[in-house]
Amino acid sequence: MMKADVSRVSYRSELALLATGAVALVILALLPPYIGLYQTQLLTYGLIAAIAALGFNLLLGYTGLLSFGHSAFFGIGAYTIAFLLRDLNIHMMEAYMAIGLPIVALASALFGYISVRHTRIFFGILTLSLSQVLYSLALKLFWVTGGTDGLRVARPSLLFGLIEFTGAGSFQRFIGTYYYYVLGVFAICVVLMWVIVHSPFGKALQAIRDNETRAAFLGIRIRRSRLIAFTISGTFTGLAGLLWAPLNGLATPDVLYWPFSGEIVFTAVLGGFRNFTGPIVGGIVFTYLKTYAVATTPYWQLLLGEVLVVLVIMLPTGIVGTLAHPGATLRSLARTSIDLSLRSIGVLVMLAAFNWWLILYGRAGDLREVAECLVATADRCTSAGPPILMWTGFAILALGLILQMRGLRARAGAPMKSPAPAE
């Protein structure tokens, strides 16, 4: 009787997940009237970033391949729309996707064919190099691509021309409608990706990630599986590029440049690449984080870099991983030695103080002013908070270093254990 219960397929977990997803979708659908136009636009960017990260994570989280070239597929998607609009005068979003997705899939398959023969750093470098070839072409072939100016992308019609955006208030109507369009595509992407990673193929990818040799000895074709994963991954990211271009209104070489690939990696790490929802959360959070960092200080890359440092030191499983298993995160932190903990906390407190300064004074764009506040209380450095925090952080760091030195000295001075003398 028991065996029958265990062996029967249960749909309970899928139904629970479907219900949770439906609730999340309804909440997202109800948001726009309450959050206003700007936040709706921002959230649309967030959903697009989530689609890109979802695709990227099929490679990183599920196949164990770290690509530094996914900006290429995002860029191909964005430029495809720009070319279709300029050269073929196509204004329909569905046509963009019908033509753009096969192009992105083909490009992904080509990049993948070259890259998946290698793993680890070689794979990363190859993907990075290939994407930078595209960036250079976009930059240099300015008579085709518009060079650094990029190409303008007008607002397309949606749902096979049923919804057009012209005349007064078209921007507002576009943002309001496009949000739901992107939300619909996002929901389809989430379901598709969920099925893929829970399919036998998805399990095979995870097996390749964990143990390539053993997977081969089960008869799994490693290179072919990686190539398929790469193609799907690139296509998802390319779809994000297709959705992004009309919202941004411009396709520029920036989205083909390697720092944009870094942002996609950041997104997955931020949310947590070891779980399915991590990249989704990471995509949305990163969009807000970057937007507010850019608005806060000209040194916004510094802020994002610090967030990455904190993530790697304190929350290696990302936002979702930490929230899902807070106990494991705390236990992991508790296992860290006291001196290492103090050094980490000291650095983090100092970074927090530095950020405080950046927010207070960095808006003017002069990093020197911020540095001056560190060593002397100039008139303009009116707030006492940052220096106090900075020196507190320094004191914690110093304590950590002292404890580390004492520990090293104690170990160096300890006598070697010798066998007990015979009686």
Added chain:
Amino acid sequence: MILLRTVNLRKQFGDTIACDNLNFVVNQGEFLSLVGSNGAGKTSLVNLISAHLTPDSGQILFEDKDITLATVAQRIKAGIARSFQIVNLFDGLSVFDNVSLSIFSREGKAVRMASLAQHDQAVRSETLEVLGQFGLAAMSSVKAGGLAQGERKLLDVAIAYALRPKLLFLDEPTSGVSTREKAQIMDTVSSVVRAGQVTAVVIEHDMDVVFRYSDRIVMMHEGRFLADGTPDEIRANKDVASILLGAPLSA
């Protein structure tokens, strides 16, 4: 009836001859132990037969078909599977998924991406059956990375067994476990293998285990076969005793 035969199989690493023109025969249905000191060439021989290594010369015949140039996947399809000396599991996957993946691969379903792995009733039933045979059913939802060493060894064999091979190579299935666990593992493995009528070739160092479970024992030394016989014949062989005790071989 001969299941596997190698003809003058040779593999050399630099100056070291790992397999020196070996003519190895495995009969259908037997539980064969491959023994010998470290560096004798046991694992190299298994690696050659399972396509983990390419031979310098010689032939490998499986069911009278030449598989010398066959790929790993082709050999698995033909019916050859193996486990590894160092446990090779998919630590991020559950125990259930570790075994079910073997079945998906065997059935040619490992490329399916439009259906959920958990919902394949036939694969699910077979996976639970295999896990039950190896005493791992209670741990089916545990991540493989969280298993104890003895359980990991059993799962390693279960993954290979789930491919339903005709010939199963087990490379030191009891290494790194306690004496009590050794007996448990070998009892389980030998009973499952014999019940499934699978021919097994086990590389093993523990001679108590070898003598207790084997139908036939082949002793290797410096890339060559030193002795081949039943446990009683091997026990009586002076050369084998010399190797095991570290004494010089008889002239």
